[in-house]
Amino acid sequence: MLGLPRRWLRQLTYLIGFLIVAIILLIVANSSNVIKLQDYIPTSLTPSFFQPSADSYIVDISINNCFAYNSGNKKCGIPGDSEGKYGKIPEDSSKWIKLDKDLLLGSSWIKKQFLSYKTVKSSVFLGAFEEDSDSNEKRDNNKITEKLVIIDIAISNPSQDSKIKGNEKLKLPKYIIDEFHSGKVFDDDAHKNLIDNDNDIKPIKIDLEKDKQNSASTKLSEAAKQKEFEENIQPQNPSKSDGSIEENADGDIVSENQEDGDIKSSKRSVETSRHELERMLYVPTKEDLAKDGWVYKSNGIWLRYGKVQANAVTGIDILFGEDAVDPRPNWNLIKDGPLRDIATQPDKKAYLTVRKGDKVNYKQAKYSPVLKINKNGKFKILQVADLHFSTGVGKCRDPVPSSSKKGCEADPRTLKFLEKVLELEKPDLVVLSGDQIFGETAPDSETALFKALHPFVSRKIPFAVTLGNHDHEGSLTKSEMMSLAASLPYSLAQLGPEDIDGFGNYVLTVEGPASHNPALSLFFLDTHAYSQNPKVTPGYDWIKENQLKWVEETHANMKKAIDAYTHIHLSMAFFHIPIPEYRNLHQPFIGEQKEGITAPRYNTGARSILNKVGVKVVSVGHDHCNDYCLLDIANKDSEEENKMWLCYGGGSGEGGYGGYGGYIRRLRIYEIDSNNAEIKSWKRTEQEPDQIVDTQILVTDGKVVNF
Structure with missing residues (x-):
């Protein structure tokens, strides 16, 4: 390089600069679906950062009944165009897709049940909105400014989920609890939060007379139950705002007797070490779920919404039976539990399977090997x-x-x-x-x-x-x-x-x-x-x-x-x-x-x-x-x-x-x-x-x- 003329070095610098700019432009154009590199370069040769975004994203799910006599109608069991998230969008930008599978597997002569999902083209989320075909006016963009798509799905299994301590009321899917828990940073504040939210901490003794101790503990228990019932959420950190329980600067539990107004304090007799907690899973509240994008739909289906991303949900299917499997590498069969309130036979319950990210071409060399006699001349x-x-x-x-x-x-x-x-x-x-x-x-x-x-x-x-x-x-x-x-x-x-x-x-x-x-x-x-x-x-x-x-x-x-x-x-x-x-x-x-x-x-x-x-x-x-x-x-x-x-x-x-x-x-x-x-x-x-x-x-x- 040092022996090259300055003119050559200058030209080489220009070339490298041009290539860098071209690569950046290709990345931006490909991610915005202006061009699709997969149409020109085999997927196996395309770098991961060039992988195309999905053509469309799933934004809603619906399960509907359809009279058996009308099941031949393609629209039977599909929600209306204006139904679902974001309402009505021009037909060529959004549509409901019905899975052509009767969730009842023909067990009912009267009705059939179908799952449909609503898709929206990626261009909609990039701002390329089209004119409304009915009014010929520019579509009001206010309803879709949030630009959220389904990025995850969970299925509840109440009989199992309710066994998780603190989850008896909401019965959230274990998947959501695990996912929420795994995303938390467990520092001292989180440890304190777990202690305060643990219903089963028993090694706390209150130094009151026996009769007042029983009365106070009973009132505390009833107050906690009443609050949990009213809010239908995991009990939050104790605070003075409810007028019943607070903790002073020394870590004492302060109890207020609502009848006589007497206030007594007590010391924790044992240390609540993080290693002694029986439960280390934090059960999220309704507010936590909302902040994290989780929304309950129906039939045990929970949807998580988030911004458009590479691993968003782009495919949904239904398989039947506890022994069902999905051999497709980029699909995940959710076996936490079957769909609820679906009247199928016990060994043919309906399970959801989902694809995240774009559709994979299984004909590429990775998934379609060449058949060849081995070096020993054998083939079996x-x-x-x-x-x-x-x-x-x-x-x-x-x-x-x-x-x-x-x-x-x-x-x-x-x-x-x-x-x-x-x-x-x-x-x-x-x-x-x-x-x-x-x-x-x-x-x-x-x-x-x-x-x-x-x-x-x-x-x-x-x-x-x-x-x-x-x-x-x-x-x-x-x-x-x-x-x-x-x-x-x-x-x-x-x-x-x-x-x-x-x-x-x-x-x-x-x-x-x-x-x-x-x-x-x-x-x-x-x-x-x-x-x-x-x-x-x-x-x-x-x-x-x-x-x-x-x-x-x-x-x-x-x-x-x-x-x-x-x-x-x-x-x-x-x-x-x-x-x-x-x-x-x-x-x-x-x-x-x-x-x-x-x-x-x-x-x-x-x-x-x-x-x-x-x-x-x-x-x-x-x-x-x-x-x-x-x-x-x-x-x-x-x-x-x-x-x-x-x-x-x-x-x-x-x-x-x-x-x-x-x-x-x-x-x-x-x-x-x-x-x-x-x-x-x-x-x-x-x-x-x-x-x-x-x-x-x-x-x-x-x-x-x-x-």
Whole structure:
């Protein structure tokens, strides 16, 4: 730098100054939503101080009833435009958003109950007010000068909250008390305040005659109770203003007898050390709550208002059941208590979940890892078939042993088994092959699906999803179910091409250990549900011709990259309903076949097309009590002879049927060895998850292995 000409140094100084000014302007413009850097720079590359503010903020919440016959009306159950905080704001700046979930879960024939929240665009809080469409006059800005938004939410649980000393009357949510308490600086003044407000300080003795002592203490107690009742708040610091209790300069308690006017003083006989206090939580008063921005709404919901900030509440949702979970990293499920006065079933109570800050893009690299064979040439896949999760804990169907049926909760028991296998196997990818939820027991499909996918999201394990015939029988359609699954962190699921039948037709590739070329291709197909023409072809639906054409075209587009892979490329396929060739049981198989094969009766030639694109192993679910791998040989003893393994994952969920011949729930694992172009498989059962069952090598050197 010292050796540079002055002219260069001057120009470099100008450049640095220009960059600093430009960065400051970008920060201001981005925070004011003048520009949105996320539209130009990936979120993963955007510095934290450049993170965009929310497009809108939530300013109010309302729960309203709606007559069942009118529930199809989008406005039914939504407050009027002029209702809620700030009143009426031009429609394009503010609106009520109704969660399309009946809080009663259809339990009432007369009414439905909906939660709505009111949003206001961020530009409103920045002063960009628009003209009122009715009067064409500039909107009066007085009502919104405070510019407050919801920054926190708490839910009360009276039966638990009332157990907190000093909270018996207000029954404030413990969350508010903890939050208020954590924000206090505990110095000597705060310590004194805690002492004075502690109702349970008993080591205070008054040196009066016994009868006057009893009388005075009784009057003190009654006065304190009367004051607490009238104000409905935690008793405040004793003061002379009420004419009954004061403390002199020496720390004496002075009592005034209202009957005879005599005043007596007494000494504290023991020291009230901060270490001897039984309660160290300060219960805020109504005034404290107001200063801190807390406001009670209804149904146990408390809202905290504050100035617009990055971590303000920007999303609200409802999940059901004590076992509900929210796998989304920036969402918080409030489990302190369910919403009150909601007439739902005991195991399906409504819980609030909230998002703070802006919506996160889960497709960024942090949440969407690239699949890759590890340095040892291995890649492990766990297939999870037929979880059959419910809204609420669900009931066990045909558990083994049968003696365990009483009081058996299906979903918690299934999760315990699944999580045990995840710990043992530590898979690189999880494939859910359909019927993640059992529609008829899942009036809120989102709750059930979140439970099914949470184990993988929480462990940061990539997962893929195909749909079964029961996934769309709850509150969400097939398109909505696949979209929801695809939207979550670590999900590699895709909705698939719009012009192809079904939802969830896609392919994933796993890179080789030393290159980006695909070492393994995984095809996922939607096998739909029931036959569209049951009178002609009863039973289940089939893979459509345009899906198979898409498979061929996709493989052709991948061929150049596949050919660039220096080892032998392998392919597998996963879907829910088996293809007709699964019925070829005259051929060798390993595993159990304890129920009929419910494949479609119409054959579109899916096996032939899959063989054409190199698929050596197909794995499905659907038939819970079958878990075999069948070696299917087509065109035997001819030049076109080809072999393919047709495998079942085996049912894993206690919420689905089972029990044929004492069938035990199980999970299937596949291990790919790219060094030997090998695919190996085994299973683990709920009864003995530590034991490996039916280990078999399916493919070696890229070729299907004979028995």
